[in-house]
Amino acid sequence: MDSTWVAAVAGLLCLLVGAGAVLASRVSERRPEPAAVVDDELPAGAADVLSVLSSAAVVIDVADVVVRASAAAHAVGLVRDHELAHEELAAMVAAVRRDGEIRDAEMSLPRNPFASPGVERAGLFVVGVRVAPLGSLHVLVLVEDRTAAKRLEEVRRDFVANVSHELKTPVSAIALLAETMDDAAEDPAAVRRFAQRMTRESQRLSALVQEIVQLSRLQDTDAFHEPVAVDVDEAVLEAVDRTRLVAEGRGVRIVTQLSAEGVGAEQEPGPPAQVWGDRELVITAVRNLVDNGVSYSDAGTRVAVVVSVVDERVEVVVRDQGIGIPESEAGRVFERFYRLDPARSRATGGTGLGLSIVKHVAANHGGDVTLWSRPGEGSTFTLRMPLRRVDAGEPAPQETAGAAP
Structure with missing residues (x-):
């Protein structure tokens, strides 16, 4: 066989093989690979429920990305760049995703969690937090601001403590004067003197009780009808x-x-x-x-x-x-x-x-x-x-x- 003709046939075969490889590569590029099955859809009706909640609501997907957040959640700074802004909340989400158990907690969160070190964070606000699974792929975070209620509770506690202290003073004085008067029963002048002091302490006690009642009435939102x-x-x-x-x-x-x-x-x-x-x-x-x-x-x-x-x-x-x-x-x-x-x-x-x-x-x-x-x-x-x-x-x-x- 002529060596020239053999070389020509070999070159033609190499050309056909190369063309086939290129064609196969083009076909493989056009054929999509099987994708991982990811369902970003919320359970049926969940979106409607979230839209009417009074609490701040955040929904986290399997990649810890915020896929839905209410206006209240943005208003109090719970979300930033599609992520939870507070490490405490992120830790609760991780725990719920790990074992599927609903978790509740009360915590104090900074109002400005993104302030630089040494910069004032504008105080804390007290929140009640509930974190629960939402379907198989999402976790729901509900945050309720309890700052006002907490402050009111502290005010009431302080008020009770102050009232107790203020009432104790005249009551103790009256008891002491009564005991002293009993010891001085044979001294009319001393009895009159102690009786006058008891009268003053009684008047003070009466005025204090009256003003406490009046202040309690004024703190009622319906003070007068x-x-x-x-x-x-x-x-x-x-x-x-x-x-x-x-x-x-x-x-x-x-x-x-x-x-x-x-x-x-x-x-x-x-x-x-x-x-x-x-x-x-x-x-x-x-x-x-x-x-x-x-x-x-x-x-x-x-x-x-x-x-x-x-x-x-x-x-x-x-x-x-x-x-x-x-x-x-x-x-x-x-x-x-x-x-x-x-x-x-x-x-x-x-x-x-x-x-x-x-x-x-x-x-x-x-x-x-x-x-x-x-x-x-x-x-x-x-x-x-x-x-x-x-x-x-x-x-x-x-x-x-x-x-x-």
Whole structure:
């Protein structure tokens, strides 16, 4: 056989084999390989349920990727870049995926988990967490913010502790005085002296119990069911009348300027200084402010009470010439049982609840109370409440401004 022809046939065969290999490669590239079976679909109805949950909800797949997160979850920073933002939650998810058991926990989480080291994380919030399997491929994380409830629980616990402490003092004093009086039964002068002290402690105890009950009522969201039109001028006169005897006993003069007195002869009379609310509570708030001014003022000074209508609000300003309050303490005067001068407060029979009651009365009437004070320059408390406008056809003020319901 001619060697030239053999070489040609061999070359042709090599060409055919090469072409076949290229064709096979092209065919294999077009043919898809069998893919892993991954079902990213949530169980039937799960999406609808998640959309109506009040808790923050996050769904994690087998790759620890967040496949669904509610708006609440994003709002509180539970998710970032399709991942859980908190290691504590990720650890719970891993444990549930490992054994399939539902887990519940309460934990404190930083509000800014992505802050750099040394940067303030803007505090913690307390959450209740439930992590549970959702089908065979997903894990559900439910987070409920319990910060407000936790804070309320702490406030109530502190309140009970403070009440117990405050009640213990007069009760112990009365018990001790009674025992001492029994020992001094043969000494009429000593018996009278101890009896007078028992009377003072009993009055203090009665006032404390009354103010605790009143404060508890004010903290009820439904403090009064049917608000009435309250004439603030009249309420102030009543409050001042109730405190005048104590003020005179301490040598402190109380002066008033009512809203009706502030209108000049040539000016149009302004709207009556009336608010919607509870007349007795308004009287109590003003009386507490005046009592506070009298208690921290020296003999020969005065406490001024001014009523005015400013920017659709009724303002009651109580200004004293007392010892004043340091700026560092000003933010605490409305706390329950807080006393700037405990010794002076005990001497005047103060309970430490008066200004806290004022704050709650103001809030329940849609207003507020503020303080300006400087040591040695006295204090000025301003109680503000929304003005009640008299509409056409509404009953006259004297028909609605009666006693509280």
